[in-house]
Amino acid sequence: MPKFLIDEKEIEFQTGQTIIEAARDHGIDIPHFCWHPKLSVSGNCRICLVEVEKMPKLMIACSTIASEGMVVHTQSEKTLEARNAVMEFILINHPLDCPICDEAGECKLQDYAYSHGEGESRFTEEKNQKEKHVQFGPQVMFDGERCISCSRCIRFCDEIAKDPELTFVQRGDSVTITTFPGEELDNPYSMNVIDICPVGALTSIDFRFKARVWDMSATKSICTGCSRGCNIDIWVRNNEILRLTPRHNEEVNSYWMCDYGRLNTFKNVNAETRVDCPQLRREGKLVKVGWDEIYAETASRIKSFAKDEVAFLGSAHATCEDNYLLVKFARTVIGSGILDFMNHIDPEFGDDLLKQNDVAPNSMGAKLAGISPLKSGLNFEGIIKAIREGKIKALYILEDDVVSANPHLENIFAKLDLLIVHSSNYNNTTALADIIFPAAAIAEKNGTLINFEGVIQRIKPAVVTIDTDRALDGMEMSRLDKFGTNFDRWATGVKRDARASWKILTGLAGALGHKMKFNMAEEVFSEMSNQIEAFKGLDYDDIGETGVKLNVKFLEQKVNA
């Protein structure tokens, strides 16, 4: 491989790489605003100027192709001087908005002003005034004064979302961004421009002013909007999710996520409709009970049915661990092989970029964890038919609102003698249930999800329940979480009395006289990796933050089966 020298360090590069790319591959960060690894090079911000020996002038690292034997200085006096000059130039018209700007704390301009700026302004004239409150689309607000004209947002719409909606107008220091006449910034990926905007010129209408970034904790997790499984950060303050942002994973979602996933997949966690304690139906009314009572009552009710009168529905919305324990519970504790799960396909949802028609996050995981009928057993349609015919009298549903997806089931489920549901929120299925177990939401538990390509990924708890503890369970902590006490209103957000489904199943198995020794999701996973071929040899550490692609052989077998 060819090599060149950068800051006296020899690094290898691939032919055709630019200086900034090669440096980045070796952990050397050259300041940049307009350059983005996934967008075309535009070279207009000039902050990436570096000194290249034998070149008459400083070169922009984002568009200068690296070549054998080049000698580059990113910290030389000339480079630093140029960088300072560019910073001063950009700051001439930039308003002193940091205190009221949502980007503050994660702003490139702010960071570089600290590290590369002079700290004093020599500009005594009036700053340019531009429009500060322009709504570009349903989700994005634009502030003309803060914009540094890097064109990242324009290039994103043109090149990634493939829906040109934004453009520059005017020239010189009057240049600003606008939507094309008659257009809005409303493509399904529009909110990514908020993340890539290096300053606070583009802000999220949904999140606007909700919190300062330094008051929130960020937990690495996975979006549950569809089977792509985009990597995300969950931002939490006072035990409430305030926003989701995409996290880089080249194999899965690159730097992006869709607006649907960003806006809709967390709201159920904070919602009023949370099921927040175990409930039993007595004389037609749901009553709140304790955990011991619900385990005992469920055990005694479920025992009154014959094995083949009880059916189980796993869930493409639950983790692999939850589904695996449901299989184990059905087979070994109850002895029933009537087990399947419902697919959630929305042919309208998918597109060519990220979104998938399978709108449940873990269909592949449910399959691989063993949710499939035994030879003698019934599949989903078979189960419904058997309920209609009165052959199946009890149904156990794991975290899935099957009734909302198939409204005709309402009448059929009325025939059941016993309907047990795990659910995080009240919905049309819990409305029919005799027993409701409050299930921890995806953002409240540990576990794994497998996306449509067979990449197994970790989810981690970002929100605490009564059952978990932020400090003891090693969850991400913000400054406020670290120092808050029980007497601080800003540290005593709502905690629900919910448990992860695998844990509920363990408790229920115990009440039925089968001890299952699982205390952590990780232990369930380690049993799975011993028992199931597709997970062989894997553990949570291997999966890490960006997931592992499972062996294709197993995937194909399962998909075809």
Place this chain on the structure above:
Amino acid sequence: MEQKSVKRRKKDLSFLERIYIPEILKGLSLTFKNMIRPKFTIEYPEERFIPSAAYRGRPVLIEENNGDERCVACGLCSRVCPALAIEVQAAETEREQERYPEKFEINMLRCIFCGFCEEVCPEEAIVMSKDYDLTFSNREEAIYGKDKLLVPVNQLQDRIDFLRKYK
């Protein structure tokens, strides 16, 4: 080189001190002097001490003449507060400043009257007042909301002048 001498320790008394009488007289003369000096004591709460502008009493928010708060809910005071006494929740407003504090609470049990909030505020919206008599009988009462924190700007003018001069 070393010189040998009996080192006099501080606690060793001289002869005059050891005979006690002169010392007693010295002490009593101080007592009598103070008996006839003018009094400093203020009969609080009937009489009140009014501190100078340099005094750091409880932090308050400035209310503009039109009744709006000056604060833009930037949360910098909350960030800098070493005692984590301040909670701010921002919200959007039509006013030019774009945001205002929907909720602004200072927990007076946490506050240590350091004045950092006043120092960091980019809007000169929070200042230390002259109010020092804070009483509450439970924790909830000690959390001051906007109703107690907002003080009209004309009542705080001397502190603002002081800050402009010395900050």
